[in-house]
Amino acid sequence: MENVLVEKFTLSDLNLIKDSLQTDFDDFWNYNILEKELQNNSSIYLCCKLNSEIVGFAGISIILDTAELNNIVIKKDKRGNGYSSLLLDSLIKIVKSRDCKIFNLEVASTNTIAINLYKKFGFKQVGMRPKYYDGIDALLFTFYNF
Numbered sequence: 745m746e747n748v749l750v751e752k753f754t755l756s757d758l759n760l761i762k763d764s765l766q767t768d769f770d771d772f773w774n775y776n777i778l779e780k781e782l783q784n785n786s787s788i789y790l791c792c793k794l795n796s797e798i799v800g801f802a803g804i805s806i807i808l809d810t811a812e813l814n815n816i817v818i819k820k821d822k823r824g825n826g827y828s829s830l831l832l833d834s835l836i837k838i839v840k841s842r843d844c845k846i847f848n849l850e851v852a853s854t855n856t857i858a859i860n861l862y863k864k865f866g867f868k869q870v871g872m873r874p875k876y877y878d879g880i881d882a883l884l885f886t887f888y889n890f
């Protein structure tokens with residue numbers, strides 16, 4: 745039987761996926777950046793495990809009453825199974841429990857799948873940074889369902 749759980753993403757978890765991070769997850773987030781993120785006191789990171797295998801991770805930063813989604817990444821061969829939804833749902837619960845009033849994120853306008861994910865959870869587009877990522881617009885989304 746499949747066992748899926750969401751729990752704290754630790755440095756030892758990161759070390760388990762160190763060699764497959766760039767190839768199997770996403771080449772945007774490298775080990776050194778994530779290592780720093782996991783040591784940052786204002787960051788909270790979760791991972792999703794399928795039968796103990798790390799299939800995705802996601803993190804937020806919280807400063808005062810404002811949360812920001814830093815990243816959400818699912819292993820390429822495990823996408824489309826609801827794992828990012830589990831992670832985002834857990835992060836939203838954490839953001840609510842910390843009494844945040846604002847939850848922001850930024851996404852490339854070409855990333856339709858991520859945009860669908862964010863809209864599914866009630867994020868609304870509030871702005872745009874033209875040509876922000878190598879000529880691609882960045883869309884700014886905010887969560888309103890507090």
Ligand SMILES: CC(C)(COP(=O)(O)OP(=O)(O)OC[C@H]1O[C@@H](n2cnc3c(N)ncnc32)[C@H](O)[C@@H]1OP(=O)(O)O)[C@@H](O)C(=O)NCCC(=O)NCCS
Nearest residue numbers: 770815816817818823824825826827828829857858860861
């Ligand atoms: C974006 C990403 C995190 C989605 O993860 P996932 O686990 O595959 O997503 P889920 O299976 O939980 O699906 C969540 C929602 O995304 C949307 N979605 C998922 N796959 C989709 C697809 N192939 N086409 C269109 N929308 C899709 C749907 O709205 C879906 O909700 P639904 O199944 O209830 O309709 C994943 O594709 C990924 O890791 N991409 C690379 C990293 C990235 O771009 N991260 C976001 C910016 S930091």
